[in-house]
Amino acid sequence: MNAVEIRGLSHRYGAGPTALTVLHDLDLTIPAGEVVLLTGPSGSGKTTLLTLIGALRAVQTGSCRVLGIELSNADERTRVALRRRIGFIFQHHNLLGFLSARENVAMALELDPDLDEAERLARAEAMLHAVGLADKVDAYPALLSGGQRQRVAIARALVHEPGLILADEPTAALDSKTGHETMALLQHLAKERGRTVFIVTHDPRIHDIADRIVAMEDGQLVQPATH
Amino acid sequence: MNELAPLARASPVLATAPAAAAIQPPPAPGLRLPFRLAWRQLRHEPARLAAALSGVVFATLLIFMQIGFKNALFDSAVLVQNSLRADLFLMHRTTEALWRSASFPRARLAQALALPEVERVTPLYVANVPWRNPETGLNRTLLLFGVDPTARLLGFYGLDDAAWDAITRPDTILFDERGKPEFGPIRSLLAQGSFFGELNRKRVEVVGTFGLGATFSSESNAIASETTFWRIASGRNPAQVDVGAIMLKPGADVAATKRALQALLPDDVMVFTRAEIAQFERDYWAKVAPIGFIFGLGVAIGLVVGCVIVYQILFSDISRHLGEYATLKAMGYTNGYLARVVMSAALILAALGFIPGLVLSLGLYEIATAQIFIPLHMTIPRASFVFGLIFVMCVVSGLIAIRKLRDADPADMFR
Ligand SMILES: Nc1ncnc2c1ncn2[C@@H]1O[C@H](COP(=O)(O)OP(=O)(O)OP(=O)(O)O)[C@@H](O)[C@H]1O
Ligand SMILES: [Mg+2]
Numbered sequence: 232m233n234a235v236e237i238r239g240l241s242h243r244y245g246a247g248p249t250a251l252t253v254l255h256d257l258d259l260t261i262p263a264g265e266v267v268l269l270t271g272p273s274g275s276g277k278t279t280l281l282t283l284i285g286a287l288r289a290v291q292t293g294s295c296r297v298l299g300i301e302l303s304n305a306d307e308r309t310r311v312a313l314r315r316r317i318g319f320i321f322q323h324h325n326l327l328g329f330l331s332a333r334e335n336v337a338m339a340l341e342l343d344p345d346l347d348e349a350e351r352l353a354r355a356e357a358m359l360h361a362v363g364l365a366d367k368v369d370a371y372p373a374l375l376s377g378g379q380r381q382r383v384a385i386a387r388a389l390v391h392e393p394g395l396i397l398a399d400e401p402t403a404a405l406d407s408k409t410g411h412e413t414m415a416l417l418q419h420l421a422k423e424r425g426r427t428v429f430i431v432t433h434d435p436r437i438h439d440i441a442d443r444i445v446a447m448e449d450g451q452l453v454q455p456a457t458h
Numbered sequence: 459m460n461e462l463a464p465l466a467r468a469s470p471v472l473a474t475a476p477a478a479a480a481i482q483p484p485p486a487p488g489l490r491l492p493f494r495l496a497w498r499q500l501r502h503e504p505a506r507l508a509a510a511l512s513g514v515v516f517a518t519l520l521i522f523m524q525i526g527f528k529n530a531l532f533d534s535a536v537l538v539q540n541s542l543r544a545d546l547f548l549m550h551r552t553t554e555a556l557w558r559s560a561s562f563p564r565a566r567l568a569q570a571l572a573l574p575e576v577e578r579v580t581p582l583y584v585a586n587v588p589w590r591n592p593e594t595g596l597n598r599t600l601l602l603f604g605v606d607p608t609a610r611l612l613g614f615y616g617l618d619d620a621a622w623d624a625i626t627r628p629d630t631i632l633f634d635e636r637g638k639p640e641f642g643p644i645r646s647l648l649a650q651g652s653f654f655g656e657l658n659r660k661r662v663e664v665v666g667t668f669g670l671g672a673t674f675s676s677e678s679n680a681i682a683s684e685t686t687f688w689r690i691a692s693g694r695n696p697a698q699v700d701v702g703a704i705m706l707k708p709g710a711d712v713a714a715t716k717r718a719l720q721a722l723l724p725d726d727v728m729v730f731t732r733a734e735i736a737q738f739e740r741d742y743w744a745k746v747a748p749i750g751f752i753f754g755l756g757v758a759i760g761l762v763v764g765c766v767i768v769y770q771i772l773f774s775d776i777s778r779h780l781g782e783y784a785t786l787k788a789m790g791y792t793n794g795y796l797a798r799v800v801m802s803a804a805l806i807l808a809a810l811g812f813i814p815g816l817v818l819s820l821g822l823y824e825i826a827t828a829q830i831f832i833p834l835h836m837t838i839p840r841a842s843f844v845f846g847l848i849f850v851m852c853v854v855s856g857l858i859a860i861r862k863l864r865d866a867d868p869a870d871m872f873r
Contacts (some may be wrong), residue, residue, distance in 0.1 A: 278872045287788060287869040314868075315790030321871050325785035327495075329502030341491055342790055387789075399872040431872075 233296075234395050234427035235261040235284055240293035242279050242450075253279050255450040256293070263394070266418055266428040266440060271447035277431045278399055280447070284429065285317055285397045286310035298394045315342055318388030318426075320398035320417075324380040326372040332359055332383045333368045339391045358386040362416060378409035385417050389426070396421060398430045407436055414440050492795065496802035499775065506771060513767025514811020514848060515818065520760030521844050522819035526826070526834035528753035533833070535674040535743045539736040541613035544580070545712050546719065547730045548702035555742040556584060557601060557675035561698035562727050570702070573718055575710035580609035581699035583684065585691035586676070590656040591642040598640055601676035602631075602657070604687025611703050612681065615669035624665040625683050631657065633664045636671035637678025658690050674743050702727070761847060765855045768807055772800055772859035780866045788868035797860045804856030808849050815848075816841060 242254040253276040261267050269277050282288045283295055283302070287310075290303040300313050318339075326335045336355035340346055346354070359368050362382040372380055381401065388396055396417070402410030414430070418440040421428045430441075438444060446453050500507045538556060548567070550560040567579040583604030588597040605611050607622040621632055630652075633644045644667060647653045652665045657680065670679045688696050706715055712731055719729045730738060744750050776783060783796055816836075823834040 282869045282872050285788070285872075287872070311790050311792055314788060319785070319788045319871075321785065322873065323781060325781045325871070327499075327779075327782050329498045338786070339789055 232263050233260050234263045236296040238294040253450050263427050264425045266442045268441040268444045269431045275447045276450040277447050281431050286313045318393040318396040320388045320401045322400045322403045324384040331369045336387045336390050339387050358390040362386045381413050396428045402434045492798035493802040495799045510771035510807050511811045513764050515815040517760040517764025518815025521757050524753045524756035530832045536736040536739045539739050543613050544703035545706040546704040547735045548727045551726050559700040561700050564697050564699045566727050567702045575706050575715045577707045578705045580606050580703050582701040583687050584700045587658040592655050593642050600678040603681045604684050607683050617668045621666040630663045630665045632666045632668050632681040634670045634679040635667035636669045638672050641678045660690050761851050765851050768855035769858050776862045783866035784868045784871045796863050800860050801856045804852040808852035812845050812848050
């Protein structure tokens with residue numbers, strides 16, 4: 232079973248003479264449980280691909296199937312529903328400043344009608360333990376370091392047991408040591424739980440966490456190097 | 459599952475995939491969490507919360523004071539009507555308000571006596587006449603009532619038997635001690651006994667006081683017997699009265715008697731109940747005085763200012779946290795869900811701001827009543843009405859602020 236199956240995917244920004252095609256007839260398969268890194272020069276289309284996989288943008292041309300859901304022609308409801316089964320990690324943690332670490336993590340569970348409040352908070356707390364923040368459960372984001380915040384964000388991206396985790400430059404705001412530690416933690420947790428991870432990064436120091444590294448150039452995937 | 463049906467048909471593989479079966483349309487989220495999120499966000503920044511609340515408090519206060527003063531003024535306009543001690547009233551068809559009434563033949567009152575339900579009738583005369591301030595010698599117009607002292611028609615404050623009896627003597631009047639001070643120090647003059655003054659250039663003796671106060675239609679008032687009235691308001695025909703008061707026998711049906719009178723009397727008079735004659739006067743002032751409009755404007759200003767302040771707070775809460783809102787959208791929260799957070803914040807502000815606004819208004823009402831003699835009364839309908847306005851104000855602010863949520867595009871979260 233593949234987490235991501237992309238066939239002939241193209242994407243274009245704008246329309247008419249100013250239109251800019253940023254993805255060209257792209258194929259990519261990510262088997263479930265794999266940790267894949269996407270590298271490439273700035274402007275090559277990495278983020279565009281990530282937002283398409285994450286159902287944050289409508290697919291224009293080609294097929295993009297994520298966790299068994301075909302996204303070409305998918306309506307907003309389908310995309311929202313799929314997004315709830317994906318974990319997102321952003322360059323900036325984007326935690327809610329007025330909620331504690333535990334409550335921030337629990338936000339990923341709030342839309343699950345099968346869980347009651349106590350269960351949500353318990354799961355969030357367990358996830359914070361797993362990312363090594365047992366003593367920061369009740370801390371507010373403002374009182375956490377950059378690395379700690381990113382670990383809260385990782386806990387939030389993992390707590391609802393998503394089939395796929397997407398991250399775009401997750402280490403960009405961290406120093407290299409913290410960046411590597413954080414990504415190693417993410418890789419460890421994902422492997423432990425059999426989750427699929429797709430990370431866009433410029434950071435060569437985290438290459439060692441990948442099962443596979445894919446490179447992109449001018450909207451096309453070039454000679455997928457095996458790690 | 460509905461939206462997935464065409465996809466499932468188009469792709470047999472998808473139809474059997476367990477993942478496809480697991481996907482559900484977004485559940486309709488309840489109100490509890492948006493409300494809690496809104497409250498936590500507001501509470502997180504007490505200074506901003508205080509600023510937003512002060513906007514709501516200000517609007518509440520302004521609206522309560524405007525409505526209070528407006529109603530006090532309109533109440534004062536019908537003070538006379540409300541203190542008339544009779545069941546039905548006659549006025550000329552063309553009369554618009556008491557102070558400028560057109561008179562009608564006194565014979566109509568005698569005709570009314572023909573009905574078995576009618577116990578007695580008594581006329582009321584009114585005229586605007588100049589009073590000469592005994593201190594300054596300056597003339598100022600007051601409203602003079604001419605009544606039969608034995609009829610006890612007027613129920614103004616201080617009108618006791620002694621006062622009524624005193625004006626049975628010719629050329630004596632009772633003077634309004636709550637009128638404007640420009641009419642002279644009536645109370646202190648009376649403290650040394652009755653005194654003489656000049657009403658419409660006729661010498662009259664002031665033998666007592668009553669309390670009515672300045673109204674829309676007059677700055678002060680005086681009461682005289684019918685004979686004294688005719689002498690002062692020279693030129694008034696005693697056979698033409700301004701208001702006819704009709705007292706019914708105990709247990710008589712007021713509405714039925716009113717209909718019987720309308721049928722009995724010629725078209726030159728209108729018949730009113732007590733409530734109707736007050737409403738008639740109120741309607742006149744609402745129509746001619748721009749006061750209703752001015753107070754309405756005051757209320758509108760309060761609402762607009764409150765709306766702008768609440769909107770500013772809600773809007774900047776969204777724009778300063780666009781990243782977080784976009785993140786929530788990426789995580790599968792819908793626009794509608796986040797809109798509920800913003801609306802909850804608006805409603806929390808409405809409720810939290812209204813309460814101190816109400817308490818402050820109660821205090822100001824007390825002060826106005828006790829210190830400047832404008833009786834302002836808080837009533838449950840009034841408080842509910844103002845809460846309704848504040849509620850709508852906050853909803854409108856929220857609805858405008860919500861548009862900013864569209865700028866929170868989760869695709870922009872990745873660069
Ligand atoms: N919303 C947008 N509207 C128009 N053009 C866009 C938009 N987003 C990206 N682009 C353009 O599409 C191209 C690919 O952008 P993308 O963000 O996918 O590149 P990237 O590989 O992620 O770059 P970087 O490494 O700098 O993040 C760029 O030329 C960019 O300017
Ligand atoms: Mg990018």
